[in-house]
Amino acid sequence: MTKTPLYDRVTLIGLGLIGSSLGHAMRRAGVAGEIIGADRDEAVCKKAVELGFVDRAETDAAKAVADADLVVLCTPVGTFDALAKEIAGALKPGATLSDVGSVKLSALKAMAAHAPEGVHLIPAHPVAGTENSGPEAGFAELFEGRWTILTPPDGADAAATEKLKSFWEALGSKVEVMEAEHHDLVLAITSHIPHLIAYNIVGTAADLETVTESEVIKYSAGGFRDFTRIAASNPDMWRDIFLANKDAVLEMLGRFSEDLSSLQRAIRWEDGDALHKLFTRTREIRRQVIEAGQDE
Numbered sequence: 001m002t003k004t005p006l007y008d009r010v011t012l013i014g015l016g017l018i019g020s021s022l023g024h025a026m027r028r029a030g031v032a033g034e035i036i037g038a039d040r041d042e043a044v045c046k047k048a049v050e051l052g053f054v055d056r057a058e059t060d061a062a063k064a065v066a067d068a069d070l071v072v073l074c075t076p077v078g079t080f081d082a083l084a085k086e087i088a089g090a091l092k093p094g095a096t097l098s099d100v101g102s103v104k105l106s107a108l109k110a111m112a113a114h115a116p117e118g119v120h121l122i123p124a125h126p127v128a129g130t131e132n133s134g135p136e137a138g139f140a141e142l143f144e145g146r147w148t149i150l151t152p153p154d155g156a157d158a159a160a161t162e163k164l165k166s167f168w169e170a171l172g173s174k175v176e177v178m179e180a181e182h183h184d185l186v187l188a189i190t191s192h193i194p195h196l197i198a199y200n201i202v203g204t205a206a207d208l209e210t211v212t213e214s215e216v217i218k219y220s221a222g223g224f225r226d227f228t229r230i231a232a233s234n235p236d237m238w239r240d241i242f243l244a245n246k247d248a249v250l251e252m253l254g255r256f257s258e259d260l261s262s263l264q265r266a267i268r269w270e271d272g273d274a275l276h277k278l279f280t281r282t283r284e285i286r287r288q289v290i291e292a293g294q295d296e
């Protein structure tokens with residue numbers, strides 16, 4: 001039996017890891033009648049059609065959004081303002097404009113600055129990804145069992161929000177609705193600062209490399225190896241995230257630095273009890289993460 005699609009036409013702008021995963025997942029779930037792609041890179045457009053996760057693709061984003069019922073920005077967050085401006089005049093009245101960006105207040109502001117009245121703005125963030133990029137990195141199962149956070153502004157159309165919630169659920173995601181500002185604070189500590197720590201430790205080790213020669217690579221089977229995966233994440237995307245979520249990241253980083261100083265003090269004064277107490281608490285957190293199925 002053929003399913004009735006939730007949206008007749010969906011346009012994905014940005015056909016990398018998340019855009020391609022969305023395309024594959026939408027195809028599998030049958031939630032879109034037609035999937036149109038847009039990417040500034042012509043080779044990416046060609047690859048997307050070849051892989052079959054879009055029906056057609058083009059480099060002109062404004063042309064690609066014509067007659068779309070749902071438009072999803074899947075590019076780095078720093079591009080949202082210019083892209084929203086570029087497509088604003090071509091959006092169909094009554095369409096939903098959404099995104100998958102890792103920072104939500106700046107996404108909402110960028111879209112709200114340009115979208116015409118009658119277009120529903122519902123920012124979204126699938127908290128699912130990998131360190132890989134590009135159209136070949138995506139897969140249909142990426143969102144399964146993962147949270148997607150919707151951050152509709154005050155007064156957003158309830159029916160449009162509910163429809164987008166059903167869309168993400170059809171892709172296997174669990175959906176939570178919260179304020180954009182709250183999202184940015186929570187994600188600063190659970191996602192953005194962990195990436196910053198990884199970039200920092202791998203950077204420090206790379207600087208030491210000249211002293212230790214190849215030992216950093218050779219003995220990287222320890223904790224360092226896990227950090228190198230995170231530190232291999234997309235540089236454009238992460239530059240944009242830290243600039244867009246500057247306030248929340250700096251606030252959480254202040255707190256993090258204080259706690260790091262306490263640890264430094266505990267080591268200096270050989271306070272084994274303090275170290276053991278913290279490590280026991282963190283081991284319990286890991287147990288809870290596994291229990292919640294968020295460890296893969």
Ligand SMILES: NC(=O)C1=CN([C@@H]2O[C@H](COP(=O)(O)OP(=O)(O)OC[C@H]3O[C@@H](n4cnc5c(N)ncnc54)[C@H](O)[C@@H]3O)[C@@H](O)[C@H]2O)C=CC1
Pocket residue numbers: 013014015016017018019038039040041044061074075076077079083100101102103125126127128129130131132133134135234237241
């Ligand atoms: N990578 C991850 O694990 C996750 C990423 N996100 C968010 O998803 C978004 C996309 O990330 P990825 O798919 O990982 O990136 P990606 O680098 O794999 O793909 C981005 C694509 O956007 C295209 N692009 C860039 N600027 C453009 C523009 N101005 N106009 C048209 N196309 C443009 C690029 O050519 C590229 O094909 C980001 O906003 C990121 O914060 C959200 C959840 C997880």
Ligand SMILES: O=C(O)C(=O)Cc1ccc(O)cc1
Pocket residue numbers: 101102126127128129130131191230
């Ligand atoms: O690869 C990892 O471990 C990630 O943390 C992926 C990721 C990156 C950015 C997001 O906004 C959400 C998930």
